[in-house]
Amino acid sequence: MPTDREPTVTAKLLQLIFLSTFWGMQIWVTFISGFVMDNNLNRHTFGFIQSRLFPFYFHIGSACAFFNLTIFAIYHPSDLLDDKEAFQILIFFVCVTVAAINAQWFGQMTSEIMAEMHLIEQVCGLGQDIGLSSNWEAYSKLCDSDPKYKKLSNHLWLYHSLSSLCNLCCLVCNGFSLYYLAENMTAL
Numbered sequence: 001m002p003t004d005r006e007p008t009v010t011a012k013l014l015q016l017i018f019l020s021t022f023w024g025m026q027i028w029v030t031f032i033s034g035f036v037m038d039n040n041l042n043r044h045t046f047g048f049i050q051s052r053l054f055p056f057y058f059h060i061g062s063a064c065a066f067f068n069l070t071i072f073a074i075y076h077p078s079d080l081l082d083d084k085e086a087f088q089i090l091i092f093f094v095c096v097t098v099a100a101i102n103a104q105w106f107g108q109m110t111s112e113i114m115a116e117m118h119l120i121e122q123v124c125g126l127g128q129d130i131g132l133s134s135n136w137e138a139y140s141k142l143c144d145s146d147p148k149y150k151k152l153s154n155h156l157w158l159y160h161s162l163s164s165l166c167n168l169c170c171l172v173c174n175g176f177s178l179y180y181l182a183e184n185m186t187a188l
Contacts, residue, residue: 007075015071019181022064023174029057030167044118044127051111058103061170065095068177088180095173102166110159113152120149 007015037046069092076085121127124142129135143150 005075007071011071011075015068016181018064018067018071019174019177022061022068022170023178025057025061026167026171026174029053030171038131040130042128042130044121047114047118051114054107054111055103058099058107062096062099062103065092065099065170065173068092069096084180088177091173091176091180095170095177098166098169098173102163102170106159106163106166110156110163113156113159117149117152117156120146120152 034050037049041049069089072092073089076089081089118127121139121142124138126135126138126142139153143153
């Protein structure tokens with residue numbers, strides 16, 4: 001039931017926990033773990049780890065975004081919203097939608113396509129090189145010689161790009177949400 005009263009400490013704490021959990025995961029996954037794994041793991045191990053971690057990352061992010069929207073909407077009835085609050089509701093809604101699409105479709109498709117590519121690469125003796133681009137010529141030759149692999153490669157590029165765009169959108173949304181919270185804090 002929506003209310004115009006001040007949110008409880010518990011509601012504020014939950015809002016901070018969900019927002020900071022999603023933000024922290026985004027910063028770690030987007031800017032740290034991928035680069036570390038790329039420089040230290042072979043292509044197939046890196047892909048395998050990502051295919052196991054990303055579903056958790058995407059689904060936990062979706063849940064955090066949903067709970068942020070829900071908590072915020074409960075304490076901000078639509079008939080009492082000012083422009084900043086309406087924008088914040090929109091930001092939360094966009095984040096929920098994009099995170100859910102990424103969790104249910106783009107991330108899943110990326111993992112499935114990558115697994116198929118790894119099978120073809122294994123047959124050709126590829127995939128044990130460290131770094132995703134350390135043996136680019138061999139993968140390029142495989143694309144040229146195997147139409148199925150080339151098609152998979154193109155699909156992987158598309159779905160990975162869309163998944164990355166969704167991740168970036170959620171990162172921007174959560175950045176705006178953090179700014180909104182900081183702007184409305186009365187004290188540290």
